Amino acid sequence: MTKKTFLITGGCRSGKSRHALKLGNLFPGRRVYLASAEPLDEEMEERIKKHQIERGTDWITIEEALDPSSVLKNETAKASVLILDCLTLWISNMMMKDLNRESILKKVDELMDECKRFQGTVILITNEVGAGIVPDNELSRSFRDIAGETNQKVAFKFDEVVHMVSGIPVTIKSESPQAPSEAKDSPHEFSQEKKQGLYEAIYKRRDVRHFISRPVAPEVLGRVLDAAHHAGSVGFMQPWNFLVIDDENVKKKVARNFKKASDEASEKFSGEKQELYKSLKLEGITEASVNICITCDSKRFGPNVLGRDTIKETDLFSTCCAVQNFWLAARAEGLAVGWVSILSQKQLKKDLGIPEHVFPVAYLCLGHTEEFYEKPMLESAGWANRLPLRDLIFYNKWEGDPIGPSIPLPGPVL
Ligand SMILES: Cc1cc2nc3c(=O)[nH]c(=O)nc-3n(C[C@H](O)[C@H](O)[C@H](O)COP(=O)(O)O)c2cc1C
Numbered sequence: 001m002t003k004k005t006f007l008i009t010g011g012c013r014s015g016k017s018r019h020a021l022k023l024g025n026l027f028p029g030r031r032v033y034l035a036s037a038e039p040l041d042e043e044m045e046e047r048i049k050k051h052q053i054e055r056g057t058d059w060i061t062i063e064e065a066l067d068p069s070s071v072l073k074n075e076t077a078k079a080s081v082l083i084l085d086c087l088t089l090w091i092s093n094m095m096m097k098d099l100n101r102e103s104i105l106k107k108v109d110e111l112m113d114e115c116k117r118f119q120g121t122v123i124l125i126t127n128e129v130g131a132g133i134v135p136d137n138e139l140s141r142s143f144r145d146i147a148g149e150t151n152q153k154v155a156f157k158f159d160e161v162v163h164m165v166s167g168i169p170v171t172i173k174s175e176s177p178q179a180p181s182e183a184k185d186s187p188h189e190f191s192q193e194k195k196q197g198l199y200e201a202i203y204k205r206r207d208v209r210h211f212i213s214r215p216v217a218p219e220v221l222g223r224v225l226d227a228a229h230h231a232g233s234v235g236f237m238q239p240w241n242f243l244v245i246d247d248e249n250v251k252k253k254v255a256r257n258f259k260k261a262s263d264e265a266s267e268k269f270s271g272e273k274q275e276l277y278k279s280l281k282l283e284g285i286t287e288a289s290v291n292i293c294i295t296c297d298s299k300r301f302g303p304n305v306l307g308r309d310t311i312k313e314t315d316l317f318s319t320c321c322a323v324q325n326f327w328l329a330a331r332a333e334g335l336a337v338g339w340v341s342i343l344s345q346k347q348l349k350k351d352l353g354i355p356e357h358v359f360p361v362a363y364l365c366l367g368h369t370e371e372f373y374e375k376p377m378l379e380s381a382g383w384a385n386r387l388p389l390r391d392l393i394f395y396n397k398w399e400g401d402p403i404g405p406s407i408p409l410p411g412p413v414l
Contacts, residue, residue, distance in 0.1 A: 003118070006020075006158060006160045006162065007126060007154050008164060009161065012127065014164035017125060019164055020123045021083070027081035029080030029081070029386075031082075031083075032083070033055055034083065035051075035064075036064065038063075051085075060079075065093045069110050072114040076118050080121070081120050082120060083124075085125045086125040088147050091104060095142070101142065108150050112157050115157075124154060126150070127147065197332070204331060208337065208338050208365075208369050209284045209377065210287070210371075211338075211368065211369055216290050216367060224333060224335065225242055228242065228323070228325045231324070233321065234315060234317070239297050239318055239319055240322045240361075241297065243292065244292055254291065258343055276382065285365055288336075288338065291365055292362075294319060294362045295359060296358065299357050331372075335368065336367060340363045340365060
């Protein structure tokens with residue numbers, strides 16, 4: 001995982017903050033929003049409140065009008081992504097404290113050093129203030145000049161620079177400084193572009209429950225199934241089968257199975273949690289143009305399968321690898337997948353005529369969707385949040401030392 005530095009520039013109300021949040025939301029873990037705005041009057045107070053509501057509870061807001069470097073220093077081991085909103089307000093705050101051009105630019109250099117040291121991804125927001133007519137007073141001209149010089153400094157040092165024009169992000173600089181050194185790591189490494197594609201499939205894969213009626217092209221389905229078939233399996237057992245279901249009557253049977261199982265499951269919760277459960281859409285069986293049931297035949301090449309003596313469930317593990325391949329390949333093809341496990345296995349096997357010794361591992365809805373959710377639907381619905389990766393890694397022993405800075409975990413490489 002590599003960290004990145006982004007500068008987002010643009011005019012007033014060009015969509016800078018929205019784009020920064022969209023980008024920042026791609027990074028799991030602790031997200032920090034560093035605001036340089038001070039609520040000096042009612043209008044500003046309103047604006048700040050509006051921005052806080054937009055960010056929701058996923059972001060920790062820290063207000064610091066004059067010394068953002070100190071916040072970066074403090075947060076470096078903790079945050080996976082930090083947005084600083086915004087450079088131009090920070091400059092104006094410093095000017096209001098009578099700092100001169102040299103002192104301000106020195107502070108900008110210090111901030112650049114902190115951004116470099118920061119372990120996570122940094123997203124700075126700034127304004128393009130120099131494009132209009134020449135301001136009629138010296139203070140405004142000086143502000144315009146310092147802001148311009150600052151933007152140049154940052155844009156030169158940062159990896160990616162995006163210019164927001166009427167809400168549309170236009171990338172004006174894109175580079176990965178890590179690429180040359182990474183390339184030396186292994187002669188077998190994929191090119192930057194290919195890696196990007198793989199990571200994009202991983203991070204943009206979503207479990208989707210909303211489908212549109214557009215059919216899945218057979219040749220695309222073929223590619224996705226072949227990707228699934230290229231998963232690893234214990235002793236090369238390849239225990240999977242793929243039941244492709246497009247008969248509406250069969251889908252309806254499975255949908256009835258889901259409804260019954262889901263009603264029963266909702267009874268396990270009570271109060272608000274139960275209400276929330278009932279409001280969730282947890283399947284798209286009849287909407288999706290195709291359903292695929294991926295099964296595991298525990299007797300394939302049996303009874304002695306190389307590597308399966310000690311852990312019998314490795315046949316199921318192998319099938320899950322096929323499911324994940326299927327899910328990722330589908331995402332790369334622009335197809336949505338929704339896994340439905342809230343089903344009676346017994347009923348499903350009966351409805352699909354699956355033999356006794358074969359286990360239906362995954363019932364998947366496959367089709368086109370209007371949009372892929374930006375984050376897990378259960379996260380948006382307030383059911384659960386992604387756990388911090390840092391808390392899930394131990395060194396050498398279960399619950400051993402917490403991981404140190406030697407493994408940087410800055411978030412998705414996108
Ligand atoms: C084994 C398994 C079973 C799942 N079963 C269901 C299900 O019955 N209904 C549902 O809506 N989502 C189901 N999901 C999807 C998860 O809710 C989803 O993967 C999780 O919330 C994370 O979201 P994401 O996949 O979009 O990253 C299942 C996922 C897995 C891996």
